[in-house]
Amino acid sequence: MERNVKDKLILTGISGSAEMSKIYFAPMEGITTPVYRKVHKKYYSGVDRYFSPFIVVTSTHNLKKRETREYIPFEENMTPQILTSGGGDFAWAAKMLKGLGYREVNLNLGCPAATVVTKGKGAGLLRDKDKLRRFFEDTFSESDLPDISIKTRCGFVYHDEAEELAEIFADYPFKEIIVHPRVREEFYQGTPDLKSFDIIKSKVKCPVVYNGDIFDVHSLKECLEKEDGVMLGRGLLRNPMLAEGKEFDVKDGRIEDFLDELYDGYIRIMSGERDVLFKLKELWTYLITGFPGRDEDYKRLMKASTGTEYKAAVRRIVE
Ligand SMILES: Cc1cc2nc3c(=O)[nH]c(=O)nc-3n(C[C@H](O)[C@H](O)[C@H](O)COP(=O)(O)O)c2cc1C
Structure with a gap:
């Protein structure tokens, strides 16, 4: 524990x-x-x-x-x-x-x-x-x-x-x-x-x-x-x-699963991907401070219009 x-x-x-x-x-x-x-x-x-x-x-x-x-x-x-x-x-x-x-x-x-x-x-x-x-x-x-x-x-x-x-x-x-x-x-x-x-x-x-x-x-x-x-x-x-x-510390390894599960949780209760992305992008305005130097990937994340684009951008930021 x-x-x-x-x-x-x-x-x-x-x-x-x-x-x-x-x-x-x-x-x-x-x-x-x-x-x-x-x-x-x-x-x-x-x-x-x-x-x-x-x-x-x-x-x-x-x-x-x-x-x-x-x-x-x-x-x-x-x-x-x-x-x-x-x-x-x-x-x-x-x-x-x-x-x-x-x-x-x-x-x-x-x-x-x-x-x-x-x-x-x-x-x-x-x-x-x-x-x-x-x-x-x-x-x-x-x-x-x-x-x-x-x-x-x-x-x-x-x-x-x-x-x-x-x-x-x-x-x-x-x-x-x-x-x-x-x-x-x-x-x-x-x-x-x-x-x-x-x-x-x-x-x-x-x-x-x-x-x-x-x-x-x-x-x-x-x-x-x-x-x-x-x-x-x-x-x-x-x-x-x-x-x-x-x-x-991104190496701690939990952030990707945390974000995946948030995405899945919102997809289950919200009416569409757009609304889910809107929510997660707001969270990312805070999370990004933990990823200095990832400006280009962050821009891509903010422009993502589908779940697939969003997840690809997240992977690039956290990897
Ligand atoms: C986006 C956002 C939403 C907030 N919503 C609430 C709220 O629903 N109720 C509340 O009492 N305070 C709300 N606050 C204020 C926070 O609870 C907190 O008091 C404020 O962010 C200062 O604390 P911090 O410096 O630790 O962030 C909100 C603040 C932000 C930035």
Whole structure:
């Protein structure tokens, strides 16, 4: 059995216990689908918990079929994430998911997209602090909720919003808070603001998990030493073995089977090769960082219009 980065930290005395150093796979809309999660779990280890990309819940409580596939059938070690503008609607979804066996449900307070924010969802909920409080009042006035965690940015426009946000968060019984320390206006630009992260950590009463720009083993280890846990997004897309404490190495031999199985998994559930290629090409925008000097083959991969062309391009890149 492969030792993962946490076992190594514990063995070397850097980390005290597995409890202290959880590794989560971030929700990535359109990429970390049930197919991706299943195949990643099969080939790579080290991730304690996966999160579904956001599931949109509106006041009608009618979920699109595409969205229900995120959480049906039940998936072990997966926390479904909800994107909604109403605390009552969130509580409804959380209880519905609890009924399906999910012990924890996560609320998205980070999505920066204009179409989301203008509807008062995602990072849009961070803009008006009174509304945010009302959201949580409406949520926690319900009984029979599962554990609730949140994934948040540290402000809407300014980093010094972190303090007020933390005071609000501290008033509610969250199981855990995952903080991506950028404000909404930054989207994914600039560097994460560790000061805002520490302010939130110092004021809330539950475990706080760090998320943002952890792309290599060194930064991962540093983060695991300091924090309750770390959530990895683009780092794991670029290097699917990052949670094992290993830099990407094509010679490790798993990547080709991993990609083949992803392709097969998508072909089974999507309507045609074009859609499958579109999905896999998006993943390749991250994976390609592990293959320096393969620009020509990468261009060919991006131009592939059939599964055969795509697979031939993949073989050239990984061989
Ligand atoms: C393509 C893409 C899709 C994302 N989808 C979601 C999502 O569905 N829910 C969410 O909370 N965050 C989402 N995020 C944000 C990531 O979960 C994560 O917070 C962000 O990428 C920063 O972490 P990283 O630097 O480790 O990638 C998305 C980010 C990207 C780039």
